[in-house]
Structures are given as structure tokens and as C-alpha cells.
Amino acid sequence: MIKISNLTHAYKQADHAIVALDDISLDIHEGEFIVFVGRNGSGKSTLAKHLNGLLTPTKGTVEVDGMGTHLEENLWKVRQRVGMIFQNPDNQIVATIVEEDVAFGPENLGIPQGEIRERVDDALKSVHMLEYARFEPHLLSGGQKQRVAIAGVLAMKPKYLILDEPTSMLDPRGKREVLETIRKLNSEQGVTVVLITHSMDEAIYADRVVAMDCGSIVLDAPPREFFDETKLLKEIGINLPPAALLSRELKKESYDLKKALSIEELAGTLCSLN
Numbered sequence: 147m148i149k150i151s152n153l154t155h156a157y158k159q160a161d162h163a164i165v166a167l168d169d170i171s172l173d174i175h176e177g178e179f180i181v182f183v184g185r186n187g188s189g190k191s192t193l194a195k196h197l198n199g200l201l202t203p204t205k206g207t208v209e210v211d212g213m214g215t216h217l218e219e220n221l222w223k224v225r226q227r228v229g230m231i232f233q234n235p236d237n238q239i240v241a242t243i244v245e246e247d248v249a250f251g252p253e254n255l256g257i258p259q260g261e262i263r264e265r266v267d268d269a270l271k272s273v274h275m276l277e278y279a280r281f282e283p284h285l286l287s288g289g290q291k292q293r294v295a296i297a298g299v300l301a302m303k304p305k306y307l308i309l310d311e312p313t314s315m316l317d318p319r320g321k322r323e324v325l326e327t328i329r330k331l332n333s334e335q336g337v338t339v340v341l342i343t344h345s346m347d348e349a350i351y352a353d354r355v356v357a358m359d360c361g362s363i364v365l366d367a368p369p370r371e372f373f374d375e376t377k378l379l380k381e382i383g384i385n386l387p388p389a390a391l392l393s394r395e396l397k398k399e400s401y402d403l404k405k406a407l408s409i410e411e412l413a414g415t416l417c418s419l420n
């Protein structure tokens with residue numbers, strides 16, 4: 147479990163400090179799929195960077211399986227357990243051949259050669275990129291590159307995977323591929339996932355959706371309850387998923403519909419209308 151207790155983070159400037167996180171407490175349990183949403187500047191990336199010790203608390207603590215990130219001696223282990231993926235896949239790919247890129251992490255960990263081969267193949271298989279093992283990354287699409295970046299993190303066998311807007315630079319197809327990969331890693335391989343996104347159609351698959359605003363957590367609930375809080379969500383600048391919005395509009399027009407979250411659900415309820 148990742149345990150966040152009364153976490154405050156202030157960025158020190160020359161003459162003042164910016165409080166990016168203000169007394170946050172939250173537990174992330176093994177096997178969970180948590181989505182974080184919130185407008186720009188609400189503190190999501192700052193929080194993400196605390197989960198693997200890229201930043202350390204100004205006040206409070208972050209513990210990964212009991213290891214506090216404020217202790218230098220824990221950081222190596224913490225970073226092995228918590229993998230991070232960022233927005234731009236181009237900044238995360240270092241080698242000129244896909245499989246070499248994926249091998250980079252385990253090589254740094256000092257894993258024996260034979261096992262590296264196995265880990266690279268397994269990781270590429272998990273993201274459906276094995277047939278691209280010998281490709282040059284610059285020939286791949288954005289979605290494929292992002293999946294290679296994810297494979298690079300998986301090859302280090304992390305328990306927790308933190309993804310900070312991994313789909314925001316991708317086209318719709320790339321977004322779909324990456325989201326499907328993330329969902330499968332969680333449901334089939336049990337990887338704990340923390341996904342930060344602006345796409346509410348990605349949030350509907352989470353176990354919990356957490357909304358941040360001005361450095362605080364303002365809502366933490368399963369998707370259906372979360373998107374029922376329309377008044378609060380409006381105040382903090384969060385849209386409803388497209389299908390939820392449309393089903394609400396239809397209800398307003400007196401169509402007798404159940405509230406839907408996903409397109410599939412909306413299609414199902416529409417088909418049952420006469």
C-alpha cells in the first residue's frame with residue numbers, strides 16, 4: 147500500500163512559496179485502479195512525483211509498503227516498486243531499438259542477461275508490441291511509443307504504475323490502445339494503477355476517482371457516485387464523461403433513461419427505449 151499522511155508540498159521561490167499540496171491524506175491499496183482528475187495547477191503532478199520519491203514532503207509523509215520517501219536509503223527500493231510514465235513518450239525513450247530501450251531499466255538494476263531477455267519479451271508482450279522489438283522507436287505511432295515506454299517500466303517489475311496524462315498527446319486510436327493496455331495490466335496482472343487524466347471517458351473504468359482542486363482532495367468516490375456530484379464537479383471545472391452528459395440531456399427531455407456512464411451503457415439503454 148502507498149500511504150499518504152498529511153502531505154504538504156511547498157515549492158520554494160526566491161521570495162515566497164507556492165503551496166501545491168495542502169495536507170493531503172490518502173491510501174492507495176494494492177490492486178486498485180485510481181484515477182486523479184482536476185484542473186491545471188490543482189496539484190496532480192506534484193502528488194504523482196511524491197509517490198516514487200521524485201519529490202519529498204515539506205510536511206507529512208508518503209510511505210510505499212512501509213518505506214518513507216523522506217529517507218534517502220529507501221529511495222532505490224521505492225523507485226523499483228513505483229514506475230512512472232509521463233505525457234510525452236519521446237522524452238522517455240532513450241535507445242534506438244525498441245527492445246534495447248525496454249532492456250535499459252533492468253540493465254540498470256543489474257539483472258542477469260538471461261533474465262533481461264525474458265523480462266523484455268514479457269513486457270513487450272504485455273503491451274502488445276512484441277512484433278516491434280527490432281523496430282526503431284521513431285518509426286512508431288505515438289500510442290505505440292507510449293506502450294514501449296510502459297514496457298520499459300514493466301520490465302523493472304513495479305508493483306505500482308503511476309501515469310501522468312499518458313494519453314494527452316495521442317490521437318484517439320493511440321489513446322484507446324494505451325488505456326486498454328493500462329486496464330489489462332491492472333485486471334490481468336494485478337498492477338496497482340494511478341492514472342492522471344483530463345479525459346473523463348478514461349475515469350469511468352476506475353475503482354475510485356479522486357478530484358483535486360487547489361492542492362486538496364475534494365472528492366473521492368467510485369465513478370458512478372463521483373459523476374453524480376454534478377454541482378461540485380462544475381465548481382471545480384470537471385466535465386462529465388460524454389455518455390453521462392448525453393444521457394442527462396435526454397432525461398431532461400423526458401426520455402425515460404437510466405443514467406449511463408459509458409457509450410456501451412448509453413447504447414444499451416437507448417436500444418431498450420420504444
Ligand SMILES: Nc1ncnc2c1ncn2[C@@H]1O[C@H](COP(=O)(O)OP(=O)(O)O)[C@@H](O)[C@H]1O
Binds near residue numbers: 157165184185187
Ligand atoms: N517546479 C515548480 N516550481 C514552482 N511551482 C511549481 C512547480 N511545479 C508546479 N508548480 C506549481 O504547483 C501547483 C501545482 O502544479 P501541478 O502539480 O503541476 O498541477 P497539475 O499537475 O494538477 O496541473 C501550480 O500552482 C504550479 O504552478
Ligand SMILES: [Mg+2]
Binds near residue numbers: 190191192310
Ligand atoms: Mg500535471
